[in-house]
Amino acid sequence: MVKRSRSRRMAESAWGVLLVGKAVILSAAVALLLASGVWVSWGTAQHVMLSKGRERGTMTVAACGDKTCTGPFAPAGAATARPRVTITRSVTHRTGEKLKVAVEPGTDDVVRTGWAGVLYAWVPLGGALLLAALLLAGGLRMPRSAWTAGLAGAALMVAAFALL
Numbered sequence: 001m002v003k004r005s006r007s008r009r010m011a012e013s014a015w016g017v018l019l020v021g022k023a024v025i026l027s028a029a030v031a032l033l034l035a036s037g038v039w040v041s042w043g044t045a046q047h048v049m050l051s052k053g054r055e056r057g058t059m060t061v062a063a064c065g066d067k068t069c070t071g072p073f074a075p076a077g078a079a080t081a082r083p084r085v086t087i088t089r090s091v092t093h094r095t096g097e098k099l100k101v102a103v104e105p106g107t108d109d110v111v112r113t114g115w116a117g118v119l120y121a122w123v124p125l126g127g128a129l130l131l132a133a134l135l136l137a138g139g140l141r142m143p144r145s146a147w148t149a150g151l152a153g154a155a156l157m158v159a160a161f162a163l164l
Contacts, residue, residue, distance in 0.1 A: 022139070023140060026139040026140050027140065029135055030135050030136060030140070033128045033132045033135070034125075034128055034132055036128060037124050037125040037126075037129065038125055038128075040124040040125075041121055041122045041123070041124045041125045044111055044120075044121040045121035045122060047102050047103075047105075047111050048111055048112070048118050048121050049118060051102070054103065054105070055079035055080070055103040056075070056079060056100070056101070056102045056103075056113065057073055057074050057075040057076045057077075057079055057100075057101065057103075058073070058099065058100055059071050059072070059073050059087060059098070059099050059101045059110055060072055060074070060096065060097070060098050061087075061092050061094070061095050061096060061097045062095065063095065064089055064092065064095060065089070066089070067089055068086045068088060068089055069087050069089050069092045070084050070086050070087075071084070071085065071087075073085040073103065079103070082103075082108060084108065085101070085103065085108050085109065085110045086108055086109050087099070087109070087110050087112065090120075090164070091117070091164055093164075099112055100113045101113060101117075115163055116163035119156065119159050119160035119163055120164060122156060122160070123156065123157055125156065126152075126153040126154070126155075126156035126157040126160070129152050129153025130150055130153040132149050133146040133147070133149040133150030133153065134146070136149060137150075
């Protein structure tokens, strides 16, 4: 057994504490990224995925501005018809297009439903997965987890783009 000096043993212990601290801080950053991605996505996804108590129907795109499009809302079921509702321009393609939508409670804003709407609502989580993959690979040295997170995030974003 090799004898080490007291200062060397203390330095090795300090280095170990720094390594553990780095792992804890980066793990917390990854968890924070993923939690914020879910939080932001859920704001829209709840209207798309949870149908109970939501007004659903069809919107016909009548006019588009820089960031939003407007048009009349034709209800499906017991919802009320609205002469003008607003949707984000990024989920529409052209004037005259009919989209299946759900109305956000208490507003005249609508979100797209169906697979396209679900995937579009979860796009912020896809971005968070891509960012978390960088921290997993570079900081935590977890390449398989990083590849899994990165590919899942990229697949979510590509699928949303393809369906819209």
